Amino acid sequence: MALIVQKFGGSSVKDAECINRVAGIVADTYSEGNDVIVVVSAQGDTTDDLIDKANEINPKHSRREHDMLVSAGEQISIALLAMAIEKLGLPVVSLLGWQAGFSTNSSYTMARIKKIDKERLHNELDAHKIIVVAGFQGLNKYDDITTLGRGGSDTSAVALAAALHADKCQIFTDVTGVYTTDPRKVSGAIKLNEITYDEMLELATCGAQVLNNRSVEMAKKYNVELEVLSSIKREPGTIVKEAIKVEKMLIRGVAKDNDVARISVLKLEDIPGVAFKLFSKLAARKINVDIILQSVGRDGTKDITFTVPEAMAEQAKEATLEAFPNLLDDEVLIDTNVSKISIVGAGMETHPGTASQMFEALYDAGINIQMISTSEIKISVLVAKSDAERAVSAVHESFFPED
Amino acid sequence: MALIVQKFGGSSVKDAECINRVAGIVADTYSEGNDVIVVVSAQGDTTDDLIDKANEINPKHSRREHDMLVSAGEQISIALLAMAIEKLGLPVVSLLGWQAGFSTNSSYTMARIKKIDKERLHNELDAHKIIVVAGFQGLNKYDDITTLGRGGSDTSAVALAAALHADKCQIFTDVTGVYTTDPRKVSGAIKLNEITYDEMLELATCGAQVLNNRSVEMAKKYNVELEVLSSIKREPGTIVKEAIKVEKMLIRGVAKDNDVARISVLKLEDIPGVAFKLFSKLAARKINVDIILQSVGRDGTKDITFTVPEAMAEQAKEATLEAFPNLLDDEVLIDTNVSKISIVGAGMETHPGTASQMFEALYDAGINIQMISTSEIKISVLVAKSDAERAVSAVHESFFPED
Numbered sequence: 085m086a087l088i089v090q091k092f093g094g095s096s097v098k099d100a101e102c103i104n105r106v107a108g109i110v111a112d113t114y115s116e117g118n119d120v121i122v123v124v125s126a127q128g129d130t131t132d133d134l135i136d137k138a139n140e141i142n143p144k145h146s147r148r149e150h151d152m153l154v155s156a157g158e159q160i161s162i163a164l165l166a167m168a169i170e171k172l173g174l175p176v177v178s179l180l181g182w183q184a185g186f187s188t189n190s191s192y193t194m195a196r197i198k199k200i201d202k203e204r205l206h207n208e209l210d211a212h213k214i215i216v217v218a219g220f221q222g223l224n225k226y227d228d229i230t231t232l233g234r235g236g237s238d239t240s241a242v243a244l245a246a247a248l249h250a251d252k253c254q255i256f257t258d259v260t261g262v263y264t265t266d267p268r269k270v271s272g273a274i275k276l277n278e279i280t281y282d283e284m285l286e287l288a289t290c291g292a293q294v295l296n297n298r299s300v301e302m303a304k305k306y307n308v309e310l311e312v313l314s315s316i317k318r319e320p321g322t323i324v325k326e327a328i329k330v331e332k333m334l335i336r337g338v339a340k341d342n343d344v345a346r347i348s349v350l351k352l353e354d355i356p357g358v359a360f361k362l363f364s365k366l367a368a369r370k371i372n373v374d375i376i377l378q379s380v381g382r383d384g385t386k387d388i389t390f391t392v393p394e395a396m397a398e399q400a401k402e403a404t405l406e407a408f409p410n411l412l413d414d415e416v417l418i419d420t421n422v423s424k425i426s427i428v429g430a431g432m433e434t435h436p437g438t439a440s441q442m443f444e445a446l447y448d449a450g451i452n453i454q455m456i457s458t459s460e461i462k463i464s465v466l467v468a469k470s471d472a473e474r475a476v477s478a479v480h481e482s483f484f485p486e487d
Numbered sequence: 488m489a490l491i492v493q494k495f496g497g498s499s500v501k502d503a504e505c506i507n508r509v510a511g512i513v514a515d516t517y518s519e520g521n522d523v524i525v526v527v528s529a530q531g532d533t534t535d536d537l538i539d540k541a542n543e544i545n546p547k548h549s550r551r552e553h554d555m556l557v558s559a560g561e562q563i564s565i566a567l568l569a570m571a572i573e574k575l576g577l578p579v580v581s582l583l584g585w586q587a588g589f590s591t592n593s594s595y596t597m598a599r600i601k602k603i604d605k606e607r608l609h610n611e612l613d614a615h616k617i618i619v620v621a622g623f624q625g626l627n628k629y630d631d632i633t634t635l636g637r638g639g640s641d642t643s644a645v646a647l648a649a650a651l652h653a654d655k656c657q658i659f660t661d662v663t664g665v666y667t668t669d670p671r672k673v674s675g676a677i678k679l680n681e682i683t684y685d686e687m688l689e690l691a692t693c694g695a696q697v698l699n700n701r702s703v704e705m706a707k708k709y710n711v712e713l714e715v716l717s718s719i720k721r722e723p724g725t726i727v728k729e730a731i732k733v734e735k736m737l738i739r740g741v742a743k744d745n746d747v748a749r750i751s752v753l754k755l756e757d758i759p760g761v762a763f764k765l766f767s768k769l770a771a772r773k774i775n776v777d778i779i780l781q782s783v784g785r786d787g788t789k790d791i792t793f794t795v796p797e798a799m800a801e802q803a804k805e806a807t808l809e810a811f812p813n814l815l816d817d818e819v820l821i822d823t824n825v826s827k828i829s830i831v832g833a834g835m836e837t838h839p840g841t842a843s844q845m846f847e848a849l850y851d852a853g854i855n856i857q858m859i860s861t862s863e864i865k866i867s868v869l870v871a872k873s874d875a876e877r878a879v880s881a882v883h884e885s886f887f888p889e890d
Binding site: 100103104134137138140141142144145146148149150152153155156157159160162163164166167168170171177178180183204227228229 | 503506507537540541543544545547548549551552553555556558559560562563565566567569570571573574580581583586607630631632
């Protein structure tokens, strides 16, 4: 008998039909002899609807009351799912975050889980009950409700799996698993049977948002085996774990990220400390910098180019002008007409030809590379946004040739 | 400085406009130098909508999950009201039933308050915060959410006022107070300045549902001064308390109750124990019997007639046939075409002419009285449903003549 944690997102429980489908999956897992803990998010657009109501009344409402409000969403979905499981004649109990023992710090709207008190969970499991837990929420030291931030239900599920040493944590989504690239865009996209935590993390930061990053990091830290699978199609998904069987694949996927802006800072003095000055100003504003490229100094000046999320572009420019008050406005250029294309795969560490194969594919497709960045298991390039889809197809076709 | 508990029902917080209006009332009370605790119900139709969702999934859902579900309704309204008060720049905190210390017994959907742990309430009041409490809900000994049943928010408010020795408990509704009869039906209806607990209870059981009965009983027990007033019109309402100033009014109000069925049991044996046999069967099915009339025995038989809530009529007939298996089906008659008209007033105890004045008014209007029942401060008569409105007008005009 295994202990399995199953997590269903908001779209999987959005109406009665969906909830009954989820109840069926849970019931099957339980009836196979497993202990089952189910983590659910709020139904469909409930959270957004509640936030709209709040903003209509007071757009500057406190974060404490925000959490009090939105956490009602999961309360509704756990009760409804429990009722659907009751209908199938199985023993079930729904638990709010605090009832399931989730203690968090006090950062409302973006709380971190500190501890899970397992007493009640163990009691309910000992009574052979299916437990339906409200994801995304916990209680802080003031006995006030906190939420973990968007995507927090994934984190709740992984944290439960880690705390209870579950055999598996299944994350049900609207896709059947993790693909080598977006299957809606590229016909030759291949579903992966397995992927490592690190590859999953790199894919996520490259714009393939199947799993919330914090949950993958936590799974890696506590060695929780994840499975990404569909709540609609009943078929095996993609397993995410530490080490995977060697497959013939050199890379694990090709991802595209359109949420990127390139900032070019021209004619900086070519003296020590320039980069520090710039990036400490950006860090102070909590701006995430991705790719950084510094030109070789010439004529006593140098250029620094970096990328940031698109919404941060104007702020990044402000920070730059703050760091170098002597710069003219047109010496800090913003280009949002760019995309980042990445390939990810633990295999590339031992295959030096990977980068050149990617560059060759782009060259053959006539696509200009603006910037390059590499890590041990990832290569990213910046290309014009208009070239992005073609770039993904070309690179994917090179590494995963269609028969 | 006084401590005032204010309760607002679902229609008073049904949308942003209403919530802002409530926030204004609360803010004014606080700004006058009072400590304020606000108890709110779920918004408008939220509770019914949630129950509809539940019934779509599983009409036979457990009562525990029912309470988990519907209690989300008040969670939403307290957070929204707190946000509206924040906008007015006042310190405020919303508290769920369990955070406000409400312990109940374990009867889901109809729990009774056992105790209020006042520690957190005192802490928040000491910090000069306005406290917004979720009505209708508490926590049982299993740490599971319970609800107090319909109208439970009134009870929550009175219980808080009693526990904290509040100076006043204001119940805001959609009427401006308690009237001598329904002001929408009778133009001469007069708003009462004051009424006693007992009169209020009698009026409520006679169909004038301004306040939930349990809350009035609790207010009487703990001597909590209630005020019934409007959340729309800012004007003094009706004070409900133990003893009131002598007013010229002989009676306090005329009420009509259409939710009544008359059961007539014919040709019962005229021997001892017949009534006991009948009413113990009814009690066993928890059927509330109101007026009882037993004919004088004749020819060795007697008739017993009694009234029950309309929805209980068929059950009452079944219980009767169970008590007397020899009765024929047509010897137990149900008549739902009746209404109960009542006059209530502590003054009638010392005015023996009250009953005859009522009967005279009905006689003058040509209305036949089917049954009569009296208590110390109430006289009820049963009339045909078609005569009910005329009966109310005639009796009201007699006791409260229009100028």
